[in-house]
Amino acid sequence: MDIFTILVLLLKGFLVTLLIFAGTLIGSLPLGIVVGLMRLSRLKLVSGVARVFISIMRGTPLMLQLLAIFFGPYFLFGIRLSSEWKIAACLLAFILNYSAYFAEIYRSGLQSIPKGQTEACKVLGYTKSQTFFQILLPQVIKRILPAMANEIITLVKDTSLAFVIGISELMSQAKAISAAEVSMIPFALAALIYWVFNTVVERVLNQIETRMGYYHE
Amino acid sequence: MNNVLLKLSAANKSFGNNHILKDIDLEIHEGKVNVLIGPSGAGKSTLLRALSLLESFESGELSYKDIKVCTNVDGKAIYDEQAVQKSKEIFGLVFQQFNLFPHLSALENITNPLCVVKKMDKDVAKQKALCVLDKLQLLSKKDFYPWQLSGGQRQRLAIARALAMEPEILYFDEPTSALDKQLVTDLSKTIKDLAQDNLTMLIVTHDLDFAREVADQVYYMEAGRIIEEGTSSEIFERPKQSLTQAFIS
Numbered sequence A: 001m002d003i004f005t006i007l008v009l010l011l012k013g014f015l016v017t018l019l020i021f022a023g024t025l026i027g028s029l030p031l032g033i034v035v036g037l038m039r040l041s042r043l044k045l046v047s048g049v050a051r052v053f054i055s056i057m058r059g060t061p062l063m064l065q066l067l068a069i070f071f072g073p074y075f076l077f078g079i080r081l082s083s084e085w086k087i088a089a090c091l092l093a094f095i096l097n098y099s100a101y102f103a104e105i106y107r108s109g110l111q112s113i114p115k116g117q118t119e120a121c122k123v124l125g126y127t128k129s130q131t132f133f134q135i136l137l138p139q140v141i142k143r144i145l146p147a148m149a150n151e152i153i154t155l156v157k158d159t160s161l162a163f164v165i166g167i168s169e170l171m172s173q174a175k176a177i178s179a180a181e182v183s184m185i186p187f188a189l190a191a192l193i194y195w196v197f198n199t200v201v202e203r204v205l206n207q208i209e210t211r212m213g214y215y216h217e
Numbered sequence B: 001m002n003n004v005l006l007k008l009s010a011a012n013k014s015f016g017n018n019h020i021l022k023d024i025d026l027e028i029h030e031g032k033v034n035v036l037i038g039p040s041g042a043g044k045s046t047l048l049r050a051l052s053l054l055e056s057f058e059s060g061e062l063s064y065k066d067i068k069v070c071t072n073v074d075g076k077a078i079y080d081e082q083a084v085q086k087s088k089e090i091f092g093l094v095f096q097q098f099n100l101f102p103h104l105s106a107l108e109n110i111t112n113p114l115c116v117v118k119k120m121d122k123d124v125a126k127q128k129a130l131c132v133l134d135k136l137q138l139l140s141k142k143d144f145y146p147w148q149l150s151g152g153q154r155q156r157l158a159i160a161r162a163l164a165m166e167p168e169i170l171y172f173d174e175p176t177s178a179l180d181k182q183l184v185t186d187l188s189k190t191i192k193d194l195a196q197d198n199l200t201m202l203i204v205t206h207d208l209d210f211a212r213e214v215a216d217q218v219y220y221m222e223a224g225r226i227i228e229e230g231t232s233s234e235i236f237e238r239p240k241q242s243l244t245q246a247f248i249s
């Protein structure tokens, strides 16, 4: 195999990596808000459920969660696993896991907004959801952006865990080619692709941070 | 001219074991500058916050015009959620810390509540906002963010935001606390202008010079009770209660 063929195979794997990355963000950024708000709920049951969920998701390895969700239907109900289920299970595991981390970030961000903001909204007659979406969330996003950026960069690297359930993303591709060719080059190229991608992600996040810099507290 | 805007009777409020508001009766009529004075810790802010429905009374009855916001049932104040919502159209509040929205420009600080709460059309809201900004000499600052404004300008923006909602009574909590002497003079003028336009106000302050300057009607509060009430000259020149005499001298 020449290096060009290797690169094409790796980039195919990277597309799957990209799918996991984007799918996870699209799912977990909003789900994190829901879990974070549940965690702050005054209803003990609701906040309790969120607390337990966050604790389990953050307290056990993502690799184990991937395996549990992927094999769960088979071991629990004897359902045969289709190949679509593989990518669905992968996305589900990543989304659930990351929503727990994001929930904690949203929660601390929300709690850091001065009470006076909510009070001003109350007096002006905003409903709770108007207060949240019009006034609180835009300010929360600015405050949590650095913490979010950390998680998002970690996610780029975490996508490689999908190899444990046999998804042919960048990491599995590199491993397979490396074994077949008895060469380290696929790994070096994979590392390069991860690094370039992360650099781009970082750039984009910095851009957003700059754009939110139009106001101070 | 003499309609009752706000009527509060036998209102009580505690924080834990701390009885803060004790059997407060208050009736505010249309078209006057009402000033609530009293020493620090008297419960003035708590009363204003409860009137603004940010805190709830434990017992007592509160109504805005014909809207019964809370009524006493078995010695406990029961709030009517619909009435609470409706009464928010009647009062506005200028917070001591202003509580402007930092992510919105001066103009947007005013248009956002108009569009979101009053469902006003964007262009109509903008016209309205420009009009109140002009009234408070902030027109040239319309695209500034709160952090770019001085203390006095921030306060005027907070007043403008409240005014744009067209309240019938406007509350102020310690409006002079963050201002230097010149700005207090400007604020007095602003308040008199608003009174000229027939806006009713209730101002909480411990600044007696300022109170003398703007007040028509004065309430003296100490240790959770309204001890004396009267016109500005009655309270400042011929106070009847010894506690009031001691405070104003």
Ligand SMILES: Nc1ncnc2c1ncn2[C@@H]1O[C@H](COP(=O)(O)OP(=O)(O)O)[C@@H](O)[C@H]1O
Residues within 6 Å of the ligand: B015, B018, B020, B038, B039, B040, B041, B042, B043, B044, B045, B046, B047
């Ligand atoms: N949220 C609160 N929790 C507990 N105590 C409070 C709270 N708000 C005010 N108080 C107490 O109520 C009393 C009256 O406070 P406040 O209404 O702010 O007085 P004033 O505005 O007249 O200075 C004070 O003793 C204060 O410590």
Ligand SMILES: [Mg+2]
Residues within 6 Å of the ligand: B044, B045, B046, B174
């Ligand atoms: Mg006070």
